[in-house]
Structure formats: structure tokens, C-alpha cells
Amino acid sequence: MDLYCIWLIISGLTLTSTLRVLEWPPLNCTQQDLQCSVHINNCSDEGWIKPRRQAPNSPEWLPGSQQHVFVSRGESGYLQPVISLSWSLQVNGGVVAIRGTEVHVIEEASNQSICVRYIFHNKIKNMMTNWNPWTFSLDRIVVDPEHRYSVSVYNLPKPDLGNYRLDKIITIPGCKDPRIKEAKVCLENGSLWDPQLSWTVPVDGGERLIITVGFKTSEFSEEYQISIQNTQHSQHVMRENRTSLNMTFELDVWQLPPCEMLIVIQPFFIRCKSNCLHHQTKVNYCSYYQRPPTYSRSLMIKALLGLTIASGFLAYLLQKTSHTDPGNQLLTTPRSELEGVQAQEKRRKVFIVYSLDHPLYIEIILKLCAFLMVKCGTEVVLDLLDSARLGVVGSVQWLDWQREQIVKSSDKILILCSRGVRAKWRAMCDGAKTQVTLREDVRSPMGDMLTPALSLLVPSFVRSGTFQNYMVAYFEDVCSEEDVPSPFNITVRYKLMKHFEELLFRLLDKEKHEPGRVNRIEGITEDEYFHCPSGKALRGAVEAFHAYQLEHPNWFEDELVKDTDADVEEEEPTLEHHAIGQPNESPITIRQSVPSSPSDRVCQSAKKMDLPLSSMM
Secondary structure, three states: OHHHHHHHHHHHHOOOOOOEEOOOOOOOOOEOOEOEEEEEEOOOOOOOEEOHHHOOOOOEEOOOOOOEEEEEEOOOOOEEEEEEEEEEOOOOOOHHHOOEEEEEEEEOOOOEEEEEEEEEOOOOOOOEEOOEEOEEEEEEEEOOOOOEEEEEEEEEOEEOOOOOEEEEEEEOOOOOOOOOOOOHHHHOOOOOOOOOOEEEOOOOOOOEEEEEEEEEOOOOEEEEEEEEOOOOOEEEEEOOOOOEEEEEEEEEHHHOOOOEEEEEEEEEEOOOEOOOOOEEEEEEHHHOOOOOHHHOHHHHHHHHHHHHHHHHHHHHHHHHHHHHOHHHOOOOOOHHHHHHHHHOOOOOEEEEEOOOOOHHHHHHHHHHHHHHHHHOOOEEEOHHHOHHHHHHHOHHHHHHHHHHHHHOOOOEEEEEOOHHHHHHHHHHHOOOOOOOOEHHHHHOOOOOOHHHHHHHHHHHHOOHHHHHHEEEEEEOOOOOHHHOOHHHHHOOEEEEOOOHHHHHHHHHOOOOEEOOEEEEEOOOOOOOHHHOHHHHHHHHHHHHHHHHHHHOOOHHHHHEOOHHHOOOOOOOOOOOOOOOOOOOOOOOOEEEEOOOOOOOOHHHHHHHHOOOHHHOO
16 A cells, blocks of 8 residues: 555655756866866755855845846757856955855745755965856756746855845746746747638538547646537547647537537646647538528427427426415526426536544534535435445445446546545554544444545546546635645635535536626525525524534544444444425526626525426426
8 A cells, every 4th residue: 555655655755846956068167277066966965154254245246247047958858947046256255265155045834955065175375266256157047937936045154143144035937927838838838839710511401510629738748628618529549640630519409509600629738637728719610501400391390399399398387386385376487497407418427435433523514415405406426325226236346337427428426535534644644554434434324434445546646637626625614724635726716605616516517607797506505505494404504513613622532432442332423314305496507698687586486486406397
């Protein structure tokens, strides 16, 4: 298990840039009348500190020079962004006492540092050389775009009192800056990639369009996703050493907005992964398409048939509502309710992975499942809800089968992090030295499902091909970001219920922000979700566990099963889980709006309709 955890850590850090010095060509600080060698370390030794009277003064920035950033070709042949420094010795600065000069660079975000020392092997006898002050330079320290670095330059030995040094803060520009845009780190982010997007549309009319999209690939992106916006048409393709790719889409004309479609290409570059810059173009297909599609006879028949079916379904809903509650008969069904029913035609599935931390925390998990199923129209896979099948096939086989089903589709795996997840992950990395077992693990017929789930899911998670199928979240009122295992730090961590709307957009594979508009999902934000019965129950469960934690600050330690508790008898659960039972809610709807326009709440419509869940699925 130790080697397994080391591999995971290395996989997560392979793209993390390290502050370093270019090794080729070798650094040489020797000058006329001065024998000099270069030492590179982390500046941790203290052997170069002397009393003030035995140490030289500080150096000076070289007059007329500016510390700047440029690119230099590294050992591998690729360009790397580096900083250039130039400084000189003071003419009357105790030159005879100088034994060297030092450059100390610290990357502010990570506190990583590097130290370059020029060690003099003979004394400097003259204050000036060639009638000019002694000067030195360094242009080999590799840096990262958009990072800040603290630079200090000392003369050696350093005085034990006073601040005899040069200090400077250098901010590295982004990859759009012409000075570094050709560096390898920028190429791996797609800074120079021009897909040269092209397309063809048939010119002979017909009821279906066959659209061919072509583009140029990049050596730093192996995977691409091509989609036609506002449709369900999307394709993944691998580069496989090809310099250009062509994708074909077949779709009915009525699926597109009138005359215009938006083609989007999302690359997956080495450094930005799924957050890379999208390339898109608008296509006016009416200029290629000869026959106006709106007058197609078969299209009119399809539209009439669809209207007939919708009318019949509306009549069914109205009849069922009137029979359910005669005192609240409605003459019309709100449009938001009809859109919500349509949203259920293709239900998304989410597989929830969690830890059995405490009975109150299990209650939160069940209430969340109810909210996802009843309010959001989502199909939920949970071990507690599939105990019969799990008992037949076994935990590992059940977990692996669920993982394979998710990876093959556009569905998602939601990993809910908590104290138990953090503790069990650390126990996995410790191998056989420690083992974390909670009281609820002992009581559960399935036992600990989290440890085998992490063993199966984490290796799949770090592979870019399945990265988009995973989501990581935690309830911020009862958990913290520290509970997220280190492999998941490379992705977005959603705080529930603060970021629930963003999480649901990710689950539905829809964009919240689109050109000229912002999509909203009404009734599920942090300030609205508890207005519905299942949301109210979820908030109550979170508040109950939060209050329990305040009264019992050592609650997690109390839940741990010690060696002396190995024979703990199974107990009946102290809570009655009634989470999956909110039949009178209507599912959510996605609403597109201009950012400044107000949004109506779906819960108000749900209370008026009072429709049972079975009639809306």
C-alpha cells in the first residue's frame, strides 16, 4: 500500500513546476582576476554569517539594468521562462572582505526556495576592474507564469546584524505575454494552439444535416471534445499522432436554432486538463442549406404529433390533479411544471461514495439522496439503497460494476468527503500499520465500503480519460476542506449547499455561463433549497449533526472502534431514516436568463400543483 500511495502522489504532482536552475550550459562565474565556482542548494546552512565588522556591505543593482523575464532553451530543447538578474559590488563596500555573492529566490505561493552562490577562491584586491565596479549576473532560474517570486541578493559572508542585501518582488506575466508565450509550460496550456476550425454543410437540402467539422491538433493535447451547442450531439476523439481530425454529425434540422448553430471544441491540454480554453465558431447553415427546413411536410407532421401527445399528457395531469385534491383544481398547468416533466425524460445517474461516520451523518446522506431524486429528478446509486444486490455479488464486485457503468456513460461519481474519508485515506497510505473502523462500519451489514471504493476509484480518477466523471464535495457545516484526500485536490471541491447549483450543472453536463446569458436552476440555491419538503428535511439533518458536533467536540474519536471494541455487537440504528419519501415535489427546471433579470421559484408552483412524484417521472 505504501508504493500505491507514493504512485498516487507522484501522479498528482507530475505537472507541478519546480523552482530550479537550468543545468545546461553549466554556470560559470569566473572573471578576469577572479576564480569563481557555483554552488546550488536551499540556503539552509548558516556557515556564512560573520560579525558585522568582518562582513562586506550589500551589493547594488547594476545601474541602467532591469530585472526581467525571458525564455531560454533548456536541457530538453524546449524553451523555459527564466528571470534575469544583474548586480554590482559597491566601490567602497568592504571589497577586501568579500568571499562570494548569493541569490536567494522564494516562490511565494508554495514557499519553495532555491539558492545560487558564487564562491570566490581568491580575494578581490582592487575595488574596480577595467575602471568599472565588479558586476555579476544570473539568468538561469526557471519560473512559472502568473507566479510571484521574492528575490534577495547578498554579499558573503553575511553580517550578523543589519539588513545588508537587495530585495525585489518579481511577478511573472501570463502566457499571453509575448515574452514567454512560446515557453513549453505555455504550450502545454494551449497558449499558441490555433485549431483552424473548418466545417462543411450539404447544399442539396433534405430533412437531416450532415455536418463535418475539421481542425488541427496539438502535440500537447491527446483528447478533444467536439460538440454542437444546445443539442445532445457531442463526440470525444483521441489525437493518436494525427495532425488533423475530422468529425461528422448527423442531426435533424428542427433540433437546431433557426439558421445558426455554435460549434465548440474543448481540448484537454497537459496542464489545464478539463479547464482549457474552448474554441468556438458560429455557422449560418441557411446560406448552405437550399430548401427552407420549416416547410418540410414530414417536419410539420412530427410537430403536430408532438403537440397531440403533449396535449394528451397535459389533460392527464389535470385530471389526476383534480382527482387528488378537488378543492384545489387548476385550469392550467404552469409552463415550469411542463419543462420539469420534460427534464425527466433522460434522467442522469449519480453514484455516491461516502463514509459511515455517524448515524446523524448517514441521515444527511439519505436526505441528500431524497433531494437529488425528488427535487432534481436524478437517479441515485447508494449502497444503503441496493443492499440486496450488494449482499449477493459482494462489495468489491458491486463497486467495480457501478464504476464501469458510470465511466461508460456521461453519469457521475460523487465523492462526499468527511472526517471518516480523511482518516481512512490516511490509514490506506499507512498500509497495515493502522486501520480505521467506525462503529457504524461494524453495525452495517455491508461493513466498510469506503476503503475498497477508494482503492478502485482513485486510480481511475487520476486518468484524464475518466476525469470528467468524478465530482468531489463536502458539507461545510459539518466537514471541512481538510477532509478532502490529496489526490482530489486537483479538481473542484464543491461546498454544500453553497455550491449545489454548480454541482448540479456539472452533473447535467450543462454550462452555467454562456455567451450573452447565465443559466439558472431555480429552487436549489443555498437560500432556496429548504423551501421544498425534501430540502427542508436535508437542512434539518445538517443542523442536527452540526449541533451534535458542538456539544460533543470529540465525537469522531468516540466513534472509532478500539482494539478492545473489536467484538462490538451490532446495534439497531437509533435513527429512523425517512429520507426517501417526498412525493409531492416537482422536479427542478433549468432557466436561461440575462444576469440582471429576476427568477421565479419553482417551489411555489409545486405547492399550487401538489402533484405526486409518480405522475411526473
